[in-house]
Amino acid sequence: xxxxxxxxxxxxxxxxxxxxxxxxxxxxxxxxxxxxxxxxxxxxxxxxxxxxxxxxxxxxxxxxxxxxxxxxxxxxxxxxxxxxxxxxxxxxxxxxxxxxxxxxxxxxxxxxxxxxxxxxxxxxxxxxxxxxxxxxxxxxxxxxxxxxxxxxxxxxxxxxxxxxxxxxxxxxxxxxxxxxxxxxxxxxxxxxxxxxxxxxxxxx
Amino acid sequence: xxxxxxxxxxxxxxxxxxxxxxxxxxxxxxxxxxxxxxxxxxxxxxxxxxxxxxxxxxxxxxxxxxxxxxxxxxxxxxxxxxxxxxxxxxxxxxxxxxxxxxxxxxxxxxxxxxxxxxxxxxxxxxxxxxxxxxxxxxxxxxxxxxxxxxxxxxxxxxxxxxxxxxxxxxxxxxxxxxxxxxxxxxxxxxxxxxxxxxxxxxxxxxxxxxxxxxxxxxxxxxxxxxx
Numbered sequence: 001x002x003x004x005x006x007x008x009x010x011x012x013x014x015x016x017x018x019x020x021x022x023x024x025x026x027x028x029x030x031x032x033x034x035x036x037x038x039x040x041x042x043x044x045x046x047x048x049x050x051x052x053x054x055x056x057x058x059x060x061x062x063x064x065x066x067x068x069x070x071x072x073x074x075x076x077x078x079x080x081x082x083x084x085x086x087x088x089x090x091x092x093x094x095x096x097x098x099x100x101x102x103x104x105x106x107x108x109x110x111x112x113x114x115x116x117x118x119x120x121x122x123x124x125x126x127x128x129x130x131x132x133x134x135x136x137x138x139x140x141x142x143x144x145x146x147x148x149x150x151x152x153x154x155x156x157x158x159x160x161x162x163x164x165x166x167x168x169x170x171x172x173x174x175x176x177x178x179x180x181x182x183x184x185x186x187x188x189x190x191x192x193x194x195x196x197x198x199x200x201x202x203x204x
Numbered sequence: 205x206x207x208x209x210x211x212x213x214x215x216x217x218x219x220x221x222x223x224x225x226x227x228x229x230x231x232x233x234x235x236x237x238x239x240x241x242x243x244x245x246x247x248x249x250x251x252x253x254x255x256x257x258x259x260x261x262x263x264x265x266x267x268x269x270x271x272x273x274x275x276x277x278x279x280x281x282x283x284x285x286x287x288x289x290x291x292x293x294x295x296x297x298x299x300x301x302x303x304x305x306x307x308x309x310x311x312x313x314x315x316x317x318x319x320x321x322x323x324x325x326x327x328x329x330x331x332x333x334x335x336x337x338x339x340x341x342x343x344x345x346x347x348x349x350x351x352x353x354x355x356x357x358x359x360x361x362x363x364x365x366x367x368x369x370x371x372x373x374x375x376x377x378x379x380x381x382x383x384x385x386x387x388x389x390x391x392x393x394x395x396x397x398x399x400x401x402x403x404x405x406x407x408x409x410x411x412x413x414x415x416x417x418x419x420x421x422x423x424x425x426x427x428x429x430x431x
Contacts, residue, residue: 047329083302094295132280
């Protein structure tokens with residue numbers, strides 16, 4: 001197999017990558033380390049973090065968005081030139097804060113801090129991002145151009161981050177009809193549907 | 205001069221003249237028009253400005269003064285973004301990477317470019333941790349974060365970067381955007397005597413970046429700001 005993906009046993013910041021692999025129908029070794037194994041594996045990673053993508057020649061690429069972009073561009077889920085690819089990456093870059101805050105919320109143990117974080121997440125972070133994304137999507141149904149790109153798959157992951165902490169998962173996108181349609185479109189893709197059904201069920 | 209030689213000389217000059225005209229026209233067609241939009245600070249914008257400077261590429265260095273007025277027109281309500289030939293690209297690292305890859309400050313192919321971007325991703329992660337520590341208000345948490353930074357994160361990344369050095373710069377004897385990014389993040393940290401001793405090769409790279417003529421010139425002429 002050409003590719004090995006290293007991450008924890010969860011969706012987290014690796015899941016957008018797995019969605020891209022699934023959509024493109026590209027095989028890869030889906031290595032998942034439990035927390036207890038991680039200290040032993042950490043020195044093997046380029047900068048002591050995961051996810052990392054190992055290529056056929058052993059080269060290791062770190063950075064979840066870097067990996068997703070590399071695969072998206074390699075498997076036809078991007079633009080026609082450097083500027084278009086950067087536009088697409090810029091859209092995904094805008095989703096990073098939501099993902100980071102979602103992750104921080106998941107791990108926050110202090111009740112007061114968590115409550116404040118959740119309020120900001122629900123009242124500000126999610127709406128301001130989804131508002132902009134909905135505008136982009138309203139033209140042709142996709143976040144960029146008139147075809148599916150890796151940004152649309154990254155959006156599905158962002159939606160999952162948002163819905164993990166939202167009191168009413170199915171209602172989040174009611175205010176963003178174009179995004180609601182995009183979410184369905186992604187989930188109805190045969191490869192994505194199969195992956196979502198079969199992927200390991202994990203806490204994060 | 206005898207007519208045949210005269211003709212030859214004339215035609216050589218003619219073809220040289222038109223070749224240079226074509227080259228200029230092609231250059232003007234080929235060179236995109238860039239407008240880089242950020243605040244009047246170094247912050248997240250300086251890496252892209254460094255890339256433009258080192259690559260000697262012209263661009264409009266637009267600094268926002270009335271953010272409230274401009275925010276609604278920014279692609280995601282954030283800065284920086286780059287306007288290039290009517291398109292708009294958001295995100296400090298995305299923009300720096302685009303300019304670097306288009307103007308000879310990156311790798312030779314998509315794998316090399318991804319590997320470089322991966323290193324920059326780790327550098328940016330470290331930078332975030334550094335600022336989280338700096339701005340932490342809770343005393344106990346701050347002490348914990350400072351300890352983690354000094355004992356784990358700083359040695360880990362400096363060790364990796366030091367091991368990577370492959371010449372005057374990280375990837376050989378020519379600079380890339382990763383060297384410029386590393387300089388902006390680590391230049392102050394690297395002034396420490398212990399760091400100089402332990403990560404000598406990497407500190408050498410930072411000195412080389414500082415001595416690049418285009419970078420020197422930019423640092424001298426750039427607008428002054430507190431951060």
